Amino acid sequence: MVGTLCGMEFLQPATWAEAVAAKAAYPQAMPIMGGTDVMVELNFDRHRPEYLLDLTRVTDLAQWAPENGHIRLGAGVSYSRIITELGGQLPGLAMAARTVGSPQIRNRGTAGGNLGAASPAGDAHPPLLAAFAEIEAESVRGVRRIPAAEFYTGVKRHALAPDELIKAVLITPPAGPQQFCKIGTRNAMVIAVAAFSLALHPDRQEAGTGIGSAAPTPRRAVAAEQFLARALAEAGLWESRGPLPDAIGRRFADLVADAAAPIDDVRGTARYRVHALSVMARRALVWAWNDYREAG
């Protein structure tokens, strides 16, 4: 199971049980799935781990399946497959996947790898937050499910223990519309300047949100979610599917912008990011609400 590559020990488990055992034996080992983040780190010599844990032979990770009312998305399912196989069942995540990198990156890159990298700019995070997804982590000590909102603990940091691996993401297929918006400096192959995702959950009369690239971690705009759910309920709009009052859209957008804590960097200023978020929030709500009305 152990070989050597450019001075790094290479662990190549063939099964999930072997992978979890290898991570327990070598907690410092860096997992590699699609490699679209890991190889950049290695090629630029930003990081040279002692051990690489190659997960590409673990076929379980590349599967998805319906399970107890949600979709169990293996950590190794590529963005391309999310788009082609799950566009109808996970529309928010599929919209985000369509904006990732290039076809080559989408063929290799995975939502599991996006979670492992935990970049505040990762595109999978806003729709996972908005859909109230859970991340299934496993080690030889057992399995646990981490709500997406508790997964991101700092800039490029996550809640996994050193001996844990991400096995899957559990996402409930939507009872209502989902949207994802991303602003970049060009149309493709671009890291988000800011991103926003919205999911309407009419079955529970709730709204879910996810903000990307505008805070140290991806995060929800909880006050905006609560305001929107309450405003729609008080106006009887969940049932009537009537037109959305402008005031609701404006207040929702303001609350989303208030939830951001961006920085100035090479991609954009903090001020621009806050403004962009309020515009994206309002647009996403109008689009989602129109979809909801049409579906009714």
Ligand SMILES: Cc1cc2nc3c(=O)[nH]c(=O)nc-3n(C[C@H](O)[C@H](O)[C@H](O)COP(=O)(O)OP(=O)(O)OC[C@H]3O[C@@H](n4cnc5c(N)ncnc54)[C@H](O)[C@@H]3O)c2cc1C
């Ligand atoms: C040219 C280019 C363009 C890109 N464009 C975008 C973009 O538009 N949007 C975007 O969000 N990202 C983009 N990325 C970044 C990258 O493609 C994504 O983050 C992708 O989701 C990483 O997935 P992967 O499977 O390749 O991860 P890998 O590179 O294999 O791993 C990434 C991280 O996750 C860890 N990891 C992997 N699998 C597991 C697991 N099962 N359990 C625990 N940890 C794990 C690894 O150790 C590593 O820290 C781009 C990258 C490149 C090179």
